[in-house]
Amino acid sequence: MTAKIIDGKAIARKILDELADEVADLSARGKQPHLLAVQVGEDAASSAYISSQQKRCEEIGIKFTREGLPADAPERQLLERIRQLNDDKSVHGIMVQMPLPEGMNHMKVHTSIAPDKDVEGMTAANMGRLVYGEPNFAPCTAMAAYSLIKSLKMPLRGLEATILGRSKIVGRPLYLLLLMDSVTPVICHTGTADLKAHARNADILVSAVGRPGFVTADMVKPGAVVIDVGINRVPVLDENGQPTLNEKGKKKMKTVGDVAFDEVSKVAGYITPVPGGVGPMTVAMLLRNTVRAAKKAAGMRDAG
Ligand code: NAP
Numbered sequence: 181m182t183a184k185i186i187d188g189k190a191i192a193r194k195i196l197d198e199l200a201d202e203v204a205d206l207s208a209r210g211k212q213p214h215l216l217a218v219q220v221g222e223d224a225a226s227s228a229y230i231s232s233q234q235k236r237c238e239e240i241g242i243k244f245t246r247e248g249l250p251a252d253a254p255e256r257q258l259l260e261r262i263r264q265l266n267d268d269k270s271v272h273g274i275m276v277q278m279p280l281p282e283g284m285n286h287m288k289v290h291t292s293i294a295p296d297k298d299v300e301g302m303t304a305a306n307m308g309r310l311v312y313g314e315p316n317f318a319p320c321t322a323m324a325a326y327s328l329i330k331s332l333k334m335p336l337r338g339l340e341a342t343i344l345g346r347s348k349i350v351g352r353p354l355y356l357l358l359l360m361d362s363v364t365p366v367i368c369h370t371g372t373a374d375l376k377a378h379a380r381n382a383d384i385l386v387s388a389v390g391r392p393g394f395v396t397a398d399m400v401k402p403g404a405v406v407i408d409v410g411i412n413r414v415p416v417l418d419e420n421g422q423p424t425l426n427e428k429g430k431k432k433m434k435t436v437g438d439v440a441f442d443e444v445s446k447v448a449g450y451i452t453p454v455p456g457g458v459g460p461m462t463v464a465m466l467l468r469n470t471v472r473a474a475k476k477a478a479g480m481r482d483a484g
Contacts, residue, residue: 183406183448186328192460199464199471200240206474207241213474214243215273215299215466216265220258220284221251226277233275236463242470245271255284259292266294272477273299273470296476299469301353310356317469322353324461325386325407328452329358332405336361342378343367344395344438345388350409354386385448387438395439403449409458410438 203213215237217230230246237244249258258276265274274297276289287304295305301317309316318326329336341358345351346369358365363384368375379385379399387395388409400406415423416432423431437454445451452458472482 183445183451185445186331186405186407186450186452186457188324188328188452188457188459188461191328191331192464195461195464195468196236196240199467202471202475203241206471206478209478211474211478212241212243213272213470214245214270215275215470216245216247216271217275217277218247218249218258218261218265219277220249220253221281222248223277223279226279230277233463233466236467237470240467242467251281253281255289258284258289262289262292266292266297269477271297272474273297273466275300275466297473299466299473301469302348307348307353310353313356313360315357317472318357319349319353320465320469321349321388321409321458321462322351322357323465324458325350325354325388325409326357327465328407328458328461329384329405332450334405336363336384339363339383340381341365341384341386342382343386343388344375344379345369345390345409347388350386350388354388358384389438391438392436393438393440395444397440397443397447400444400447402447404447406439406444406448406451407458408437408439408441408452408454410436411454411459412436412438 206213219226219230234244265271274293280286280289290302291304293303295303295316298306298317301319306317310318341363343351343354343365346367351367355365355367366378368378376399380401382401382404384405385400386407390410390412392412392414413433414436416434418424426432435455475482
């Protein structure tokens with residue numbers, strides 16, 4: 181069997197094109213969606229992430245503002261800024277960039293964001309709504325994986341799903357999203373006794389572990405849907421298995437997922453590539469949430 185590729189990039193592109201029309205409509209009414217990112221300190225990866233979000237927002241007409249606080253800013257200063265932004269009607273979505281400096285309480289910080297501006301779906305209120313089966317904003321990466329599964333338009337009721345990884349941004353919320361479709365989900369983690377057996381049993385296998393090559397062909401049920409959330413940087417090897425160097429003499433690197441793509445795509449029915457699978461969908465979910473937040477603030481109904 182050769183798996184069909186779930187093209188996250190193309191699916192995300194379609195969502196972004198539709199959002200661009202909605203943003204144009206909102207902007208024409210003087211209600212341009214506005215996303216604001218707060219970064220504490222200057223983590224390089226986080227700065228790069230903010231720049232890429234900014235680019236995507238601006239491409240479809242969403243206003244994007246980035247704000248910085250010094251790395252030694254006290255938690256109460258961040259909480260006070262979030263309180264002001266919650267009251268600021270010109271801001272529709274608030275993101276607090278990870279990682280936060282040591283000593284800051286992530287849950288307290290996230291939960292201080294107004295739930296209707298929590299476009300990353302990280303507040304306790306929005307997480308709690310998932311448990312009630314009435315999502316408001318769900319974490320974007322979990323929503324991305326879920327939307328890619330839904331894009332297949334297959335009946336989900338009765339299927340078994342195995343999610344590798346129990347993080348707050350992927351495994352736990354995805355478990356709850358799949359439950360809403362009457363899937364029977366299982367989450368595996370480092371304490372799972374026989375992870376391979378759970379993986380092999382899955383009609384839908386999602387990996388969010390953060391280890392290259394973690395999911396091998398012998399862990400996949402023939403015909404299964406395989407969603408690879410992992411993002412891992414690994415050296416590019418030459419034909420002898422040695423790392424290749426760039427012009428500066430540094431190891432050339434590439435991005436891979438958790439799934440051993442070549443061998444698993446011979447067994448699976450559907451598979452997401454990395455890059456080009458869950459990653460672009462995660463950004464699309466964030467922008468979609470921002471547009472929804474702006475519509476909500478304007479008292480407009482949201483079709484999707
Ligand atoms: P995380 O918080 O580090 O969670 C990793 C999970 O994997 C944990 O639950 C951990 O188990 C489990 N795990 C790790 N090694 C394992 C092993 N050997 N056996 C069984 N379970 C194992 O990671 P995350 O933030 O969810 O991210 C996961 C991956 O997704 C990373 O590669 C990250 O870069 C990527 N990611 C992608 C996107 C995207 O847009 N595509 C967005 C966010 C993250 P324990 O809980 O027992 O430690």
